[in-house]
Amino acid sequence: MNPKGRTSIPATTRRETEIEETVLVAHVEGPGRIVIKTCEAVNKSIWALFPATQVADASAGVRSLRVGDRELSDARFAERGHAEPDLAALEALVAKLGL
Numbered sequence: 001m002n003p004k005g006r007t008s009i010p011a012t013t014r015r016e017t018e019i020e021e022t023v024l025v026a027h028v029e030g031p032g033r034i035v036i037k038t039c040e041a042v043n044k045s046i047w048a049l050f051p052a053t054q055v056a057d058a059s060a061g062v063r064s065l066r067v068g069d070r071e072l073s074d075a076r077f078a079e080r081g082h083a084e085p086d087l088a089a090l091e092a093l094v095a096k097l098g099l
Helices: 011-017 039-048 052-080 087-097
Strands: 024-030 033-038
Touching: 024 039, 033 039
Parallel strands: none
Antiparallel strands: 024 033
16 A cells, blocks of 8 residues: 555456456455455345345335226226316316416
8 A cells, every 4th residue: 555545456456357447346344354346246246135036026016006006096087987077177277377
């Protein structure tokens, strides 16, 4: 480490780890231990914490909520009947909003 706190990684190590000209992230992993990773490696580490089944379950949950919302909306529409919209009220609202 130089007086400015900079450290160089030997060229052979950079080539072997394929970290030439890339952004690196460093973090302390304990006393006297610093871990250096590429951004891609950090992303992979983060995604590894969330198994694919959880991601699929989350999207399935969102789809289920959307289906429920649509069913509720359709039921409320059916309850109101298929009455024509109140154009006078719509025009008053548009005028009030200045549109």
